[in-house]
Amino acid sequence: MEMNQETALQLFEDGAFFILLDVPVGTEFGIDYNSWQVGEKFKGVKMIPEGVHFVSYNSVNKKHKEAAPKLGFFHFFHSKEVLVRRWDKQLETISEDVIEGEELANFESSLKELDRFLGPYPYDNYKKWKSLTNHITESLMNRLEPASGRISSATELVRDGEEKVSYTVGELPTSMKEAEGRLPKMVAVAGTEIRFVTLPTRAYPEGATPADITKYSMDKSFMLEELLSTHYAGNHMDLLGELQFAFVCFMVGQVFDAFEHWKKLVHLLCLCDEALGRHEGLYSAFISTMHFQLREIPEDFFVDIVSSHNFLTTTLQVFFYNLANCETASRQLKKRGCQFKDHLTKTFRWDFDAEQDDDAPVVVHLGET
Structure with a gap:
């Protein structure tokens, strides 16, 4: 998505500013899917589109040229917002102290003087970022981010x-x-964990008949309904927002625990049958979410992490089978699922129609290790 003159003028007028002071030269700094090494004149980013963004950084040891674990934080930038932070030299991180009041007002009035020290937000990649975060609302972001306000690739x-x-x-x-x-x-360390929801552990309702126990041990619809009613009663799409939050934390923030949570949510959504007909909008958006996420995963990732356990192929195979055979799912949702299946088959050469032999990996049920 190239920035035309009209868009550039609009972002200049309405875009947000992130001013970051005293960052050591050579520090790796990033916003969303973009990163750079900081130069002498760097003092932040301008023309940031309104919405959720992820700021990340690595302090670099000049002597050994080694980067520390990646740190980052989410922030919902509002139109024309000016966020000012300083680098903490002692802790080698961005200070948690936010500049406010009169000092902030001074920065807001001197934006023209600061302009030449601010890099423009890389708008070329904004469409991709938006497709990966469109379900992350400001309230959901605040709920999921660690109490410390900082996300680290290395667990403290x-x-x-x-x-x-x-x-x-x-x-x-x-x-x-x-x-x-x-x-x-x-x-x-207390307060450093990402506050992901705890998934339900009971697969079937209390007092379930033996037939229901058998059914819901395979069909995870009861667990999905429990999760939606407990944590997402106000907005079911927040579940996809959490899926996206976990994906960004892993792909950009390099947080492996986030990948594990992403896997669990994908498992849960894919192993449902009854829920496909009850939550058409959720599943239609889930297919779109997975489509954009899988486009961003490097090819060798599947070999190193995913395909070694055949996680996605087995899980999605169950999803496509359930969708094709669900009597309550609409033709439109089934068509959307078929298109996604065909796309993955052509792109990754995955065969979702092949029968698994006795040695093939099986889908791991939620809660198992």
Whole structure:
């Protein structure tokens, strides 16, 4: 999406500003799917389109030329907003302190002087970013982001304060298993975890008949309904927003736990049967969401992470089968599913119609490891 003069003028007038002061030269800085090495004159980004954006950065050790774990945060930029942050030299990160009040007003009045130090938002990639985040609302973003306000590619760990020592100090372990058991138990630092929803663990309703237990052990529609009513009663599309949030955290923020959550949500949505007819809008949007996400995954990713466990092919195979055989799903949704299936077959050469043999990977049920 190239920026024409009219769009450029509109973004100049209505776009947001992110002013970032005192960033060391050589630091890797990014916004959304774009990243650069900071130069001497860099003081931020201008002409940012209104909406959800992801700011990321790596501090770089000049001596060893090694980058620290990637850090980042989401922010919903409003039209004409001016966000000002400073680099914390001691912690080698963007300070959590937000510039406000009179100091912020001074920056807002001096934007013309700062203009030459601000890089324009790379609008060429905005259409792609929008397609990957169109379901992430400001309220959902605030709900999911860690309490610390910062997302790290490396989990910050501390020793579990409630851990109990069950051996005598100085006593040698008698086995490797016992030695490993003596290692301190580590837990994530409170407030640093992304606040993803906890998926339901019960697959069928209370008092279910044996037939229903068998049915809902295969069809995850009951679990989906529980998730929607518990966490997304106001807006079912927020579930897709969380799916997108997890995808961005993994693909851009390099957070592996986010990939695991993304997998669980994809599993849940794909393993439903009854729900296909009840939630046409949700599933139509799910197909679009998956279409845009799979376009952005590097080809070697499937070999290294996904195809090694045949995760997507087995999961989507179940989804396409359920959709084709669902009596309550509309012809329009079925057609959309067929088009998506054909696209994936042509693009990745995946065969969704082949029968799995005894040695083929099976779809892992939610909650299993």
